[in-house]
Amino acid sequence: MRARARPDGARGLAVAAVLVAAVCALPMIAVFLAAVSGGTETVAHLMQTVLGRYTVTTLALVLIVSAGTFAIGVGAAWLVTMTRFPGARLLEIALVLPLAFPAYVLAYAYTHVLDHPGIVQSALRDVTGWGPRDYWFPEIRSLGGAAAMLVLVLYPYVYLLARAAFLQQSGTTFLAARALGSSAWGAFFKVSLPLARPAIAGGVLLAVMETIADFGTVAYFGVQTFATGIYTAWFSLFDRVGAAQLALCLLSFALLLAMLERIQRGRAKYHDPARRPQAMPPAELKGWQAAAAMVACGVPVFFGAILPIVILVFMGVGSEQNLLSPRYLGFIRNSVTLAGVAAVLTVCAAVCVGFFQRLRPGRLAHGSAYVARLGYAVPGGVIAVGLLVPFAAFDNTLDAWLRSTFDISTGLLITGSIWLLVLAYMVRFLAAALGAYEGGQAMVHANMDAAARSLGQTPLGTLRRVHLPILAPSLLTALLIVFVDVMKELPATLIMRPFNYDTLAVQAYRLASDERLNGAAVPSLVIVAMGLLPVILICRQVGRQR
Structure with missing residues (x-):
């Protein structure tokens, strides 16, 4: 009797990569x-x-x-x-x-x-x-x-x-x-x-x-x-x-x-005809x-x-702004929560798309990666409108059906939640995370994959036990980049944030709009301090390149 093939996770990885690409394409459509x-x-x-x-x-x-x-x-x-x-x-x-x-x-x-x-x-x-x-x-x-x-x-x-x-x-x-x-x-x-x-x-x-x-x-x-x-x-x-x-x-x-x-x-x-390139004096x-x-x-x-x-x-x-006041601590907590959740989700999506492209190179994998990268070309306001239109229609349709059928009102289940905002961040910044992941993935030789498979590892086992430990620095860089980009992002946050859920960027914009520039300086300084994290990493890399 023929043995049943053990599931290796490749099909699930393909579904995840295609789903990520579909989410990235949804705002544009x-x-x-x-x-x-x-x-x-x-x-x-x-x-x-x-x-x-x-x-x-x-x-x-x-x-x-x-x-x-x-x-x-x-x-x-x-x-x-x-x-x-x-x-x-x-x-x-x-x-x-x-x-x-x-x-x-x-x-x-x-x-x-x-x-x-x-x-x-x-x-x-x-x-x-x-x-x-x-x-x-x-x-x-x-x-x-x-x-x-x-x-x-x-x-x-x-x-x-x-x-x-x-x-x-x-x-x-x-x-x-x-x-x-x-x-x-x-x-x-x-x-x-x-x-x-x-x-x-x-x-x-x-x-x-x-x-x-x-x-x-x-x-x-x-x-x-x-x-x-x-x-x-x-x-x-x-x-x-x-x-x-x-x-x-x-x-x-x-x-x-x-x-x-x-x-x-x-x-x-560009092709350099010199066999041994001469450094520029x-x-x-x-x-x-x-x-x-x-x-x-x-x-x-x-x-x-x-x-x-x-x-x-x-x-x-x-x-007169006090960073230690409960109000400002709430702004910081909201900003860090959104940025942290969005960074983790975005890097996980980048791993799915990037590893699927390495595991099963073909039109489906390359197409998914190409669509996933388009988010960097789409402004935050466009993504916000592109996500709010279909999900608001879904929420309103569901609410109307439940009202007429069961006399129950669900309100805005998805549109009024932070999860849709996190989804917008993922679409916007997935290209940055994918670029950092692929840069590290290039250091993993194909022989490592072959050796892991010969030792009985499934594709997901290879990812977990071989790739992720080697790619830890690249993944950390991707997390920091997305984290800081979300901290600074303003248009999508302004349009999509839940009621009474403000961030440091929104608070700075609100105070500046009211001509309270001294007050706007306080959340702005916190945003800049957060932004220095990936810049310090880039500076260290710049210093080592010579």
Whole structure:
């Protein structure tokens, strides 16, 4: 009699991976269906009123942030990698620090200093005796101000990828260009920059993704983009169809950027003909050149990390917010609970998708992984609308049926719970966890899998006893990244949080909206402190790469 095959868990793993991909695809499908089923009246009204303004403002913001992050990220990466000047090794690590700051926290800090009643303009009026109309001062609450805040916190994406690309380049081609008569800058523009183009383009596109997803900064500065339009349509105008159609516009733009990033990354190929790559010799800078390099690399660190921390500390000391009060302890507990649960769920989902792709490589596995990664391209507001529409319909249908059948009201079983919010976080940040997991998984040789299977281990046994112990550092990194991203996330939290369930990010946004900037500094400092955890890990990795 033929023995029954022992279940090895592969089928369950496949079901879990496909289910995760389906959950990630649900918001996009729901937004599309809600938008196209809403009729053309709302679309026509949006086109006549706000759609043009949202489009122009969003594109202008994207262009400014792209140019700013490219200039700062590439310039700083080149200087600390290819030159030597006093403080270069310290600045090489410090340039990552602004990554710990949400852009809206910088917006609160700099508004406190640069706004009309702020320290700078008040001191200017006191010294000169000018009145409010006697001078011109750049307006911080503007499109340019929002772009500056985003550039300061997003340039590390470009810096990290460009620096890694420059470190990996062989000096052979650069030295050949110099031997043929090119200056150092000429060789940089003709050789080094084109070779690093795929990495730089990837970093700029990541910054653009975060720009179109940003809500806190543009909402506080009064800049009307698609992100603010979705929130206004949903909460202020109670226009669900309008919110879905605006979300579809933003989703289409985000997916187009994701497709362009994948195309440029897939086509980029570079082959070094040298058998033994020659390291790029760093140039020693002296005199005014060294001073200029120190200023160029120090200014982003100063304005992106050091000065905001100083401002926030002074603001927080003068506020009446007490972190040890029961109210604030509740905010911290809510934030940590949401971030912890979301981080664990997201990393588990990443393990399911990543290990299934390794175990059964094929169209189903690769398709599931591709769909799971799309979440990073979908702004939090779009995910919120995409999940609320179908689950609210389900809750209302179930409640109506139970009322008519059993005279029982269930209310909002799913829509009003934190679990739907956690699901939104998983969709949004699964790509980051999956990237960290796959980076560690590449260190596990295929022979280890074969040896484990030859010793009688099932696929799940191999995962539990071989992969997970080896991948513990990568999984810890993924947990920290998702944890901090959830702590900083604002638009999805604002739209989907249960009633009277506020987080530190929501409290900071609420106080800033009420112009209580001193109070907003306290939860903002806690968010920044949490954000420093993964940044410290990244800094340690940066320090070890040479």
